Amino acid sequence: METYQVKNLGFTYPNAEESVLKEISLKVNKGEFLLIGGPTGSGKTTLLRLLKQQTQPVGELTGCIRFEGVSLHDLGEKESAEQIGMVFQQPDNQIVMSTVWQQLCYGMENLGYHPTMMQKRMAEVVPFFGMESWLHQSVETLSGGQKQLLNLAAVMMLQPKVLLLDEPTAQLDPVTANAFIDLLARINQEMSVTVILCEHRLESLYPMANRLLLMKNGSVAYQGKPDEISLKIWHDQDPDFSLYLSNISKLYLKMGKNTSPSVALPMTVKDGKRWFDGFYNSHAKLFKGKHHQITKTNKFENNQVMECSNLYFQYGKMKEPVLKRISFKIYPEEYFVLFGGNGAGKSTLLKLMAGIHLPQRGTMHHHQSKPVGYVAQNPMAYFTKDTVGDQLRQRADDLNIKHSNYFTELIHEFNLEPIMDKHPFDISGGQQQQLVLALVLMADPDLILLDEPTKGLDPARKQTLGKWLKNLQLKGKTIFMVSHDIEFAAAHATRCGMLFDGEIIAMDHPTEFFTNNYYYTTMVHRAVREYLPEEFTEEGVMARWNDTIFP
């Protein structure tokens, strides 16, 4: 029997002209790992939330949803809580209790479980998730990744038959995100729990998913096995979804169109490397193209935007130092990306540069008279007014530029005219980011600091952001961003650095940076490094390959 049977499902939010979901029919088998992708606003979150009675948004629902043969409406509240587990995007919003063990018991307490039963479940789940060492900690001491693990563990306490997950790793860094996904795969494999997962970062999930569902404007655009869908997207040259192909697959499809179709579409680094090894050895003569050396600009050598020397920082007298011996220079028109693991001090360094914190020792010199712009991770912190227009006008008032051309230009550039009368909380996440960028740019800063701007963005939004930042760079602004997104940095950065244990370890041009790294490098580089050690992007590899010889 299917876990879910969805027939002609449609959904319209109140006061909305267009429905969010149109005629969706779907079957989810028991023990399946279903991956749902699609741009923001395609309705995938709504679809996921409709699959559980208690999380259904208010609106008009047509069609029917059956859970294990029973209509979702007839499923009791207690059964629903037990059998359908849900994990949301924001780790913090789902935690209501103050310590880890309290949160783990929370769901069971809600359902009135007997204390002995709770203890038994705790004893099972806690070791499975490896939470013993932080079981009695207070929730506020946990990292984002730990919080999300806690949310998953709390749901697993009720032994659900299905797990619904709405972009659970969007707010996590790649290492903890992978740990989370691995655990999810284990739960799916070992307990045969059906998993329905919405995500933006699909590449790393393709190998785990039994089935992929791509949504567009409220309907299903593609449905099937991940590799089949990838091939189909490539053949259709679908502009909406070509961004969802993994870079390895793209490389294979671009190059290997003449190779025998017996080779399955590679999607992981492992498969990609195996394919490329064979491909390179049989076509070595064809890799005649030259490595495209990016010219290193030295024209600003003596004209830094910011110079930091020997910065030391700690959050309190008795606290461990977060930053040590930080010395570096930023030159005009640079696009600098700083990497580093969780808690390496990246955000702290950014706050120091923005003047939010003062260093204990060392000097920081900003060479221009212009201000420094700071784009925080969370746009919510910027919104003090009730409409987007008021927000922009107040900022312009503060800066005395209300009647200047620059103000109107900015509004136009970031497409803010259509949403001027809306509340900043009612616009989409992407629009919120646009608004924040406009607010920051209004002061005309020469250096713009961004704290993980690509977090939680879908591939299309990410591309747009990349374009905007590139434009700013071309206009003479300097960009310094902290990120975990290696593929994004590889496509845009002019210089990269790595922070480890409070110190800057490596700082180099992208070519040197990515080709010297083993872990912090692109998927493409990992696959081709043996034969083309200088290349780290798909474009780079393609440039080396001279395919004009083929008819």
Added chain:
Amino acid sequence: MIGGFVSIHPMVSALYFIGLLLHIMWLNHPLYLLIAWCCLVILHLQTDNGEGLRSVWKGYSMMALVVIVINPLVSSRGSTILTYFRNRPITLESVVYGFVFALLLITMLMMFQVAQKVITEDRFLYLTAWVLPRTAFVIVMIQRLIPLLHSRLQEINAVAKTQGRFNAANRLGKVRVAMESLNVLLVWTLEESLHTAVSMRASGYGSSLRSSYVRYRMETRDYFLLMIMGVMTASIVLGGVQGYGQMNFYPSLAWKPVHLMHTSVYIIWCALPIFINLGEIIQWKLIRLKT
């Protein structure tokens, strides 16, 4: 110390401290207070090597001194006049009462301090949940919310700083910015709490009667302790009703002679945690000897 008195069931330790508090307040004979005080000093030393006392003893002494000096000056009750101060009689009774009252205050404060060490926040919540389950649940949720709000406010203020909003020249402008920050915090938190509400419903909140996870269980020794405490309280109260362990200050000092049995029971009551701790230490020694 991790084992010993700290490890007994929270309800038993709470009952013990309630009993001790009532005894201290009721049996105000200096000898009895001194006994309680001595036992509490030892208990403090046992629980945290006296760290807690070390930081407050100066304040306690100051307070005691103030009470001792002020009481005879403001109260002229009592029949034995020692001397006159600015035409007001200083009586023996009010001097003694000042000393006793100071001792009583310090003993009580020390008791609360050690009780806080033994009945930690967790245990207190567990006890509250027993009596007022809803209140305890709300307290836990607030405990979770406060650090969250704090970190959000920090984020808001950081952004306000980089936007130059704190550069307002006058005080009124600063107040306006601060209010704005609080407003952002409120709206933001309300927005997020909508998601929290959905998540709470998703995990079955309100679907059935809530139960509560039991972290502490009554053991044989807890029942045994309860029994001893019951017997001792009965005998202490019996003596107390007859006037043992109490002192009358006004109009003149009066007390019953010390009843050996009653005082001994009182000593045992006050020293009960010390004995439990000592038992633990001896047990460790024995285990080490045997192995």
